[in-house]
Amino acid sequence: MNAEIDEFVEQVRLRSDIYTIVSECVSLKFKNGRFWGRCPFHEDDAESFSVAPDKGFFYCFHCHIGGDALKFISMKKKISYFEAVKTQAEKLKISLPSRKKDFQIFELKQRKKTLFEINRLAADFYHEFLKKSDAGKNGRKYLEARGITSGAIEEFKLGFAPKNSDKLTNLLLEKKFTPEQLIESGLVLRQENGEKLVDRFQECVIIPAINVFGRVVGIGGRILESTAENDPSKLFDIPNNMVFDRESFIFGVKKPVRSLLIAKNYTDAVFLNGAGIKSVAAFSYEHLNEGHLRFLLKYAKKIIFCREKEKIEQEELTKILPIVKNFENEVFFVSIPENQSPQVFVRDNGKENFYEIVKNARSVFDCQLQNVLDQNAHSSSEEKVETLKKIFQIVSVEKNGEISEEYLKKFSDTLELGKDEILEEWKKFQSPLVEKKAVKVESTPKKLNSSDKSSQEDKSFYHLCVSILRTCWHEDGLLDFALALLPEESFSEVHREIVDYIKKSSDEEKRPDLSEAKDELSEKAYSELSKIVGKYDGELQDVDLEAFDDSVTTALKIYLQKSFDAKVQEAQEYLAKGDMDSYGKITQETNILRKKIDELK
Numbered sequence: 001m002n003a004e005i006d007e008f009v010e011q012v013r014l015r016s017d018i019y020t021i022v023s024e025c026v027s028l029k030f031k032n033g034r035f036w037g038r039c040p041f042h043e044d045d046a047e048s049f050s051v052a053p054d055k056g057f058f059y060c061f062h063c064h065i066g067g068d069a070l071k072f073i074s075m076k077k078k079i080s081y082f083e084a085v086k087t088q089a090e091k092l093k094i095s096l097p098s099r100k101k102d103f104q105i106f107e108l109k110q111r112k113k114t115l116f117e118i119n120r121l122a123a124d125f126y127h128e129f130l131k132k133s134d135a136g137k138n139g140r141k142y143l144e145a146r147g148i149t150s151g152a153i154e155e156f157k158l159g160f161a162p163k164n165s166d167k168l169t170n171l172l173l174e175k176k177f178t179p180e181q182l183i184e185s186g187l188v189l190r191q192e193n194g195e196k197l198v199d200r201f202q203e204c205v206i207i208p209a210i211n212v213f214g215r216v217v218g219i220g221g222r223i224l225e226s227t228a229e230n231d232p233s234k235l236f237d238i239p240n241n242m243v244f245d246r247e248s249f250i251f252g253v254k255k256p257v258r259s260l261l262i263a264k265n266y267t268d269a270v271f272l273n274g275a276g277i278k279s280v281a282a283f284s285y286e287h288l289n290e291g292h293l294r295f296l297l298k299y300a301k302k303i304i305f306c307r308e309k310e311k312i313e314q315e316e317l318t319k320i321l322p323i324v325k326n327f328e329n330e331v332f333f334v335s336i337p338e339n340q341s342p343q344v345f346v347r348d349n350g351k352e353n354f355y356e357i358v359k360n361a362r363s364v365f366d367c368q369l370q371n372v373l374d375q376n377a378h379s380s381s382e383e384k385v386e387t388l389k390k391i392f393q394i395v396s397v398e399k400n401g402e403i404s405e406e407y408l409k410k411f412s413d414t415l416e417l418g419k420d421e422i423l424e425e426w427k428k429f430q431s432p433l434v435e436k437k438a439v440k441v442e443s444t445p446k447k448l449n450s451s452d453k454s455s456q457e458d459k460s461f462y463h464l465c466v467s468i469l470r471t472c473w474h475e476d477g478l479l480d481f482a483l484a485l486l487p488e489e490s491f492s493e494v495h496r497e498i499v500d501y502i503k504k505s506s507d508e509e510k511r512p513d514l515s516e517a518k519d520e521l522s523e524k525a526y527s528e529l530s531k532i533v534g535k536y537d538g539e540l541q542d543v544d545l546e547a548f549d550d551s552v553t554t555a556l557k558i559y560l561q562k563s564f565d566a567k568v569q570e571a572q573e574y575l576a577k578g579d580m581d582s583y584g585k586i587t588q589e590t591n592i593l594r595k596k597i598d599e600l601k
Contacts, residue, residue: 005097008085008089008094008096008097009085011094012070012085012088012089012092012094013056013068013069013070015092015094016056016068016069016070016088016092017053017069018051018053018056018057018058018068018069018072019035019051019053021069021072021073022035022037022051022058022069022072023035025040025076026038026040026049028051029047033052034050034051034052035050035051035052035053036048036049036050036051037049037051039060039062039063039065040076041060041063041065041075041176042060042062042063044060044062046062048060048061048062056068056069058072063174065176069088070084070085070088071084073087073088075176078178078179079178080107080110080111080114080178080181081110082107082110108242108480111184111242112242112243114177114181115181115184115185115241115242115243116215116216116217116243118172118177118181118182118185118187119185119187119208119215119216119217119218119219119243120215120216121171121172121175122168122172122185122187122216122219123157123159123206123208123216123219125159125167125168125171126159126160126161126168126201126206126208126219127157127158127159127206128159129159129160129161129162129167130153130158130159130160130205130206131153133160133162135160135162135163136160136162138160138203138224139159139160139205139224140160142205142224143158143205143274146271146274146343146347147271147274147275147347148270148271148274149274152270152273152274155273156207156208156210156270156273157208157210157216158205158206158207158208158270159205159206159208160204160205160206161199161201161202161203161204161206161221162202162203163202163203164202165198165199165202166196166197166198166199167199168187168188168199168201169182169188169197169198169199172187172188173197179197182197183197184241184242185241186200186218186219186238186239186241187199187200187201187219188200201219201221203223203224204221204222204223204224205221205222205224206219206220206221207219207220207221207222207266207267207270208220209238209244209249209251209266210251211249211507212253212254212299213504213507213508215243215507217243217244217249218238218239218241218243218244218249219238220238220266222267246284246287248287248289248291248292249283249284250281250282250283250292250295250296251266251269251281251282251283252266252269252273252280252281252282253281253295253296253299255299256298256299256300257278257279257299257300258279258300258301258302259279259300259301259302259303259304260279260280260281260296260299260300260302260303260304261277261279261280261281261304261306261334261342261358262280262281262282262283262296262303262304262305262306263280263281263282263306263342264282264307264341264342265282266282268280268282268341268342268343269281269282271343271346272342272343272346275343275346275347275351276351277342277346277351277354279300281296288320288323289323289489290323290489291488291489293323293324293327293330293331294496295500297327297330298500301330302330302332303327303330303331303332304332304333304334304358304361305320305331305332305333305334306333306334306336306342306358307333307334307335307336307341307342308335308336308339308340308341324364327364328363328364328365329363331363331364332361332362332363332364333361333362333363333364333367334357334358334360334361334362335362336357337357342354345357365407369391369410369414372387372390372391373387373414376390378415384415384416384417385425387415388411388415388417388422388425389425389429391411392425392426392429403422403423403426408422408423457558457561457562460554460558461555461558461559461562462492464551464554464555464558465491465492465495465555466531466532467548467551468482468486468548468551468552468555469495469498469499469502469532470532470533471548471551472499472502473502473512473532473533475548478548479499479502479503479506480506482548482552483499485552485553485556486552486555486556486559487559490555490556490559494522494524494525494528495528497521497522497525498521498525498528498529498532501517501520501521501525501529504520514529514530514533517529557597560593560596560597561597563593564590564593564594564597567586567589567590567593568590570586571583571586571587571590574586
């Protein structure tokens with residue numbers, strides 16, 4: 001938290017007389033060194049509510065609610081703690097911090113803390129309900145029938161939500177969370193009349209979303225009544241909020257492993273774990289991005305996407321290929337025979353047979369190659385040559401323009417062609433491409449190929465990133481604002497390491513520390529961080545937040561312009577090849593980038 005905010009809250013707290021505040025609504029009597037009265041938070045005939053003005057706190061010995069004067073105000077007025085701070089500050093005529101953005105960050109972090117606490121209590125409640133209640137018997141039967149062991153139930157903190165219940169709602173209200181906080185968590189809904197609050201989850205198995213730091217960031221559920229194997233209605237999506245983002249959250253990652261299987265969804269990951277298949281993660285496929293892969297590769301040397309055969313070979317490979325192609329040596333695919341889901345295959349064939357399939361996981365290129373072979377006839381010599389040309393369009397080649405020995409052997413074995421014949425066809429394929437590229441280079445405007453301009457932009461972007469990271473290092477919470485505008489992938493690989501470390505520190509609610517970072521970062525990243533922090537490894541004074549915003553915006557402009565220029569050149573290459581479908585798609589992407597650039601001007 002910012003030092004100015006710390007000082008402001010402490011000043012309000014010290015100047016708030018708890019006796020005066022409580023006595024406005026509670027009749028207090030002095031006895032045994034304290035003031036006593038009836039608790040305003042429950043029906044109390046025994047005067048179990050105690051106030052200690054000298055220590056500045058209150059406590060009820062019946063409902064076990066306690067805290068300082070600001071906590072009392074927030075509970076009594078049903079507002080957040082930080083709204084209570086502001087309300088009391090205005091009453092005491094204490095000026096709010098001049099740097100309002102800092103106060104916004106302060107409030108943001110406290111709202112997150114509240115959501116974390118609500119999620120933790122909900123996960124504990126549902127978990128205990130599954131294990132110990134009579135009503136949880138249906139949930140236990142459901143999990144047992146799917147091979148989920150008691151160990152998996154404990155590991156994933158699985159739970160059960162009863163039918164027609166408002167038990168969780170009542171529990172959280174008793175804990176003095178406000179209705180607004182409960183609704184924001186996504187665990188509680190208002191009924192149509194807008195008055196009564198009810199539990200969102202009814203008669204379903206509960207699957208908490210737990211991040212790598214062990215925090216419950218969301219609660220999901222699986223309805224029991226639905227029996228159709230692929231009926232999406234049986235799954236409750238976890239709603240996005242301040243602590244959970246469906247697009248970036250990865251389920252099931254706990255510790256470093258050699259290889260990590262990627263399942264379709266959270267329930268599949270749990271089911272596979274219950275069947276003895278360990279090291280399984282899951283996330284939202286439709287939102288797959290490079291950030292997911294970079295994060296996963298910190299925990300595993302090998303990532304294996306595991307899906308039905310037709311999904312991997314048709315629809316989904318096409319979608320995720322542009323993302324995974326930069327991770328060819330680390331990303332692999334397993335396609336389950338007969339288009340079965342991994343869960344069904346393991347249930348019917350056992351985990352040992354499943355592991356045999358996993359051993360034969362295919363690389364990104366192998367999947368592409370197989371798709372070309374499946375979709376094109378290659379019996380005759382002519383058909384083989386035509387198929388080979390289509391393979392050439394997706395093959396990665398060495399910088400000198402020669403096909404690699406690995407690929408040469410692969411094509412020779414697959415198509416039953418001699419290596420010399422393949423090399424001859426490769427030369428024919430390359431010749432018109434080289435000529436067209438030469439023409440393109442001569443006709444390309446200078447601004448796209450100006451090495452001086454590119455070099456200057458690279459230097460400017462680097463210095464902007466250094467400035468941004470230095471500020472984020474010292475100013476807790478600013479990294480979230482920076483990444484809301486500037487994509488994480490725009491940073492260099494080394495800077496991304498530093499970004500991830502700052503994010504991790506923030507998630508763990510501690511300040512980033514240079515000495516601790518030495519053990520967390522690679523040698524290269526730590527060296528860069530030392531230069532960034534440098535002699536400023538202390539409190540930066542009077543950070544200009546407007547200048548910080550300008551730096552982020554300027555860096556975004558450079559990043560978008562470079563992306564735009566690269567897309568333009570890529571479009572020209574497709575045009576030179578006569579590949580009008582790809583040209584059209586890239587043109588659409590350049591138009592989107594151009595619009596974003598124009599919006600920043």
